[in-house]
Amino acid sequence: xxxxxxxxxxxxxxxxxxxxxxxxxxxxxxxxxxxxxxxxxxxxxxxxxxxxxxxxxxxxxxxxxxxxxxxxxxxxxxxxxxxxxxxxxxxxxxxxxxxxxxxxxxxxxxxxxxxxxxxxxxxxxxxxxxxxxxxxxxxxxxxxxxxxxxxxxxxxxxxxxxxxxxxxxxxxxxxxxxxxxxxxxxxxxxxxxxxxxxxxxxxxxxxxxxxxxxxxxxxxxxxx
Numbered sequence: 001x002x003x004x005x006x007x008x009x010x011x012x013x014x015x016x017x018x019x020x021x022x023x024x025x026x027x028x029x030x031x032x033x034x035x036x037x038x039x040x041x042x043x044x045x046x047x048x049x050x051x052x053x054x055x056x057x058x059x060x061x062x063x064x065x066x067x068x069x070x071x072x073x074x075x076x077x078x079x080x081x082x083x084x085x086x087x088x089x090x091x092x093x094x095x096x097x098x099x100x101x102x103x104x105x106x107x108x109x110x111x112x113x114x115x116x117x118x119x120x121x122x123x124x125x126x127x128x129x130x131x132x133x134x135x136x137x138x139x140x141x142x143x144x145x146x147x148x149x150x151x152x153x154x155x156x157x158x159x160x161x162x163x164x165x166x167x168x169x170x171x172x173x174x175x176x177x178x179x180x181x182x183x184x185x186x187x188x189x190x191x192x193x194x195x196x197x198x199x200x201x202x203x204x205x206x207x208x209x210x211x212x213x214x215x216x217x218x219x220x221x222x223x224x
Contacts, residue, residue: 020032020033020036022036022073022074023072023073023074023075023076024073028074032073032074035066035070035074036074038064038065038066039060039061039064039066039071039074039075039081040081040084040085040088041064042060042061042063042064043055043060043081043082043085044085044089044125044127044131045063045127046059046060046063047082047085047127047130047131047134048126048127048130048131049127051130051134052082052134052137052138055078056078057071057078057081060078060081079138079139082131082134082135082138082139083138083139083142085131086131086132086135086139086142086143086146087142089125089127089128089131089132090145090146090149090150092121092125093118093121093122093125093128093150094149094150094153096117096118096120096121097114097115097117097118097121097150098114098117098153099117100113100114100115100116100117100118100120101113101114101117101157106166107157107161107164107166107167107215107217108166108212108217110157111179111208111211111212111215111217112208115183115204115207115208115211116204118183118187119183119186119187119191119198119199119204120198122187122191122192123191123196123197123198123199126191126192129184129187129188129192132146147177147180150176150180151173151176151177151180154172154175154176154179154180155172155173155176158172158175158176159172166217167215167216167217168215168216175214175215178214179211179214182207182210182211186199186203186207187199190203
């Protein structure tokens with residue numbers, strides 16, 4: 001049996017960007033795509049600051065600088081906009097993680113790069129935490145989808161790394177969710193609940209040491 005190909009399989013997933021359409025069902029022009037993204041950016045700000053209940057279409061359109069009539073060309077309701085915002089943030093955070101991890105050659109380097117990419121994104125988008133937590137009540141199925149999409153790519157990468165002898169043999173799904181939990185809680189403590197614009201280096205190294213021990217990554221592997 002041949003050795004597994006670990007070149008692409010161990011990378012974090014690249015976020016796919018779907019073809020967007022308006023409420024009419026027709027594909028959007030370049031200008032329409034910009035307006036739609038403008039509404040998503042405004043929604044990120046408003047939902048992040050006010051929460052689901054206090055956010056409104058009026059407040060979102062005011063933040064976006066467009067009319068309510070324009071809003072309904074792109075989204076049929078506040079609920080639809082919120083759900084698309086969760087998917088948009090999910091795509092972008094996975095892209096940030098993928099780009100960070102792609103710079104590494106070993107699994108240890110990819111883990112470091114992926115976590116740094118995640119922390120950079122969450123520092124720039126603190127509403128990510130608040131919006132995702134609101135999804136627990138607004139759209140529970142979408143909350144599960146958010147974490148599953150991140151975990152699926154992680155499982156593929158860990159499985160390939162196990163086949164290459166880079167990490168310990170274990171259930172890759174359990175490891176994926178455990179690693180996601182570490183990143184999320186460290187980010188909340190040292191980004192969301194602090195005045196930091198990045199996770200302090202000493203904290204990052206302490207966190208990564210814990211991760212390396214859990215994955216069975218040796219000092220020699222880190223230095224390879």
